[in-house]
Amino acid sequence: LPAACMERPQVVSHVQQALNYTVFDCKWVPRSARLLCLGSAARGTGLVQLYELHGARLELLREIEKPKPIKCGTFGATSLQQRYLATGDFDGNLNIWNLEAPEIPVYSVKGHKEIINSIDGVGGLGIGEGAPEIVTGSRDGTVKVWDPRQKDTPVANMEPVQGESKRDCWTVAFGNAYNQEERVVCAGYDNGDIKLFDLKTMSLRWETNIKNGVCSVEFDRKDINMNKLVATSLEGKFHVFDMRTQHPTKGFASVSEKAQKSTIWQVRHLPQNRDVFMTSGGSGSLHLWKYEYPAQRSKKDSEGSEMGVAGSVSLLQNVTLSTQPISSLDWSPDKKGLCVCGAFDQTVRVLIVTKLNKI
């Protein structure tokens, strides 16, 4: 192998831990070398396991069992001292837990009629400004925004028009939270719809359809003026939208890439470099991508309105870790290149991506 290949970022598998339950989500605990695995045990209950990274293995610190299987979780809306975990479960319940005292949730609401597929938090962890909020997207077709200070009712509810058919919401993400007032929520649905809701004006700001069901959406950073949005879908495609310039009719410019034949389950941007992101696939593979900006990010069209120009995406590295889909992925916000991924082969893997400084 020529030396040039070793100059690219390498994905090194550091630890592999076999679990005896299905893991749906895995998250690093901020400011620590600990990680959480959320999932569903064989007997149909929910499981939260807290692990600590010790050398070349993971040590189980704590195991918490809950009545309903847990699908997703986030630390996005909690302060760095409290580090409460917000979870969505298969029954549509949103709970916020204090992991030191997990018997009773700090906040609990039956937010949706069906499984909460995706959850995101903003305003916590010392990142960004504004109130801490949590958004949940569910199979019942609604997207709801919650404030932990307000019980029982969401502060925003995006629901289908009465009488019209509903589509499952598969993914949600916060963005544009660069000051106390601004915030947007992006939601992806199973029919390929992507909708952008502006929470300041409480209106639908943009929508589009990418033909295939949207598995995952993420802004490159939540706490800045919205810059880029990546949306991944079934059939191996993902789209990168340039969110700086919105054209009145054409919306946002985008570039799309077909990475692999199978579904792309997750996209996660590297917290330390917003132009690098990793996608995980249904064939058990991970792809590391870098976005390159075009020479000019916007141009004028024939009528003089500004429209965005999409850049290009290049593949830095790819690796196949499993035969089953890798359904969850999280970068450590504290150590550049450290990430954890959970796959449907009941294994959680801690990986280190090297040479990210050289990109």
Added chain:
Amino acid sequence: MPVWLREHSWRQTLTAVYLSLPLRGARATAANIFCSEQYLKVSIPPFLFEAVLYAPIDDTNSTAKIGNGNIFFTLYKKELAMWDSLTLANADKGKLQYLRENAVLKAHEKAKEETEAKKITKQEHKKYALEATMKLEEAERKRIEDLKEKERQKVAKELELWKNQQKDADKYKNIQKRGELHQEIEPLKERKKEKMNKTRIPNEGSSKTRLKPTKGCHGPCSMFSENLKEEQLPAPRSATTIKVSFTPRVFPTALRESRVAEEEEWLHKQAEARRIINSDLSELEDLKAEEKNPDWLKDKGNKMFAMGNYLGAVNAYNLAVRLNNKLPLLYLNRAACHLKLRNLHKAIEDSSKALELLTPPVPDNENARVKAHVRRGTAFCQLELYTEGLQDYEAALKINPENKNIEKDAEKIRHLIQGTMQSS
């Protein structure tokens, strides 16, 4: 008859026999010489030389030199003895024959053995080559693995270092915090009593002060300013609802399952069909405007069918077809009328035409196709062409397996067919 070469000369030593054979102008190659243990033959058509040797020789090591119009044999004796003569004197025909055949057999065997030996050596060479390549590749792979391993170890070490840094930083912060806490508790108690339960003594791992050594600290805060910040947080939003509607789809199947191409074709065809106006309008000029509209005529026909006026319905459909002969439903309905009127052949024709127009087969025109098959099937059965009828019923069942009536009728037809076959 071959020409025998008899002018040979020979001499011998204890170990070898030297035979010289002039060729009389013929040209010899190795292929013309055949030699075995006790038999030597040179055959250059039409010349022939043959000798049954006095005693066996070592035919592998013996040589023959061809040149100067002469073949010079050097035959090494198996047994070191002097021969009385070159050939066996009193060799009778039978013995000669036997010796010849034997010789040939032996030669065959030898040839076989040689090829075997060659094959084996070839295989061994191949194996050797393969092993050598494998070794090379192994070495290469190992080299890459080593590189990767080194990388892994380096990275693992860095991680440990980072983790320890975390731990130390936390410990340091804990001590710091306790100090700060004591200093700040007094003013805090005065100002925000209700927020006290939020300021807990931090345990290992939770920390956030400006003294953090590692990178990633977002904004300098101490506990004190954290509480201040909470006061500055905006109030929760007032609850609002945003209504959304989803992109409608003509066909509700997912992209990869949809038969988009065919469905588009079908839609296109339908659109085209509606636009056609057949042009022989000379006789149609005295018709009213609405009577020139195929859809209106179709409706009229349907109404008349419902009332039992089958002839009228047929007329309506006929006119509609003259105006637009690409609408499958017209033929379909006309087929139903013909069935009622017992114009069975016409019914079959119309159902067939309808089926032709109902391509490509998509979920949208399922119902129509089922009806067409059933009608044609019924017509066939009434003409006592039961096998054709059954075929149509089965086609209908294939499209719509849930329909019990079709199933029952198909069963009945099957019984009928079996009944007639038994009786004939």
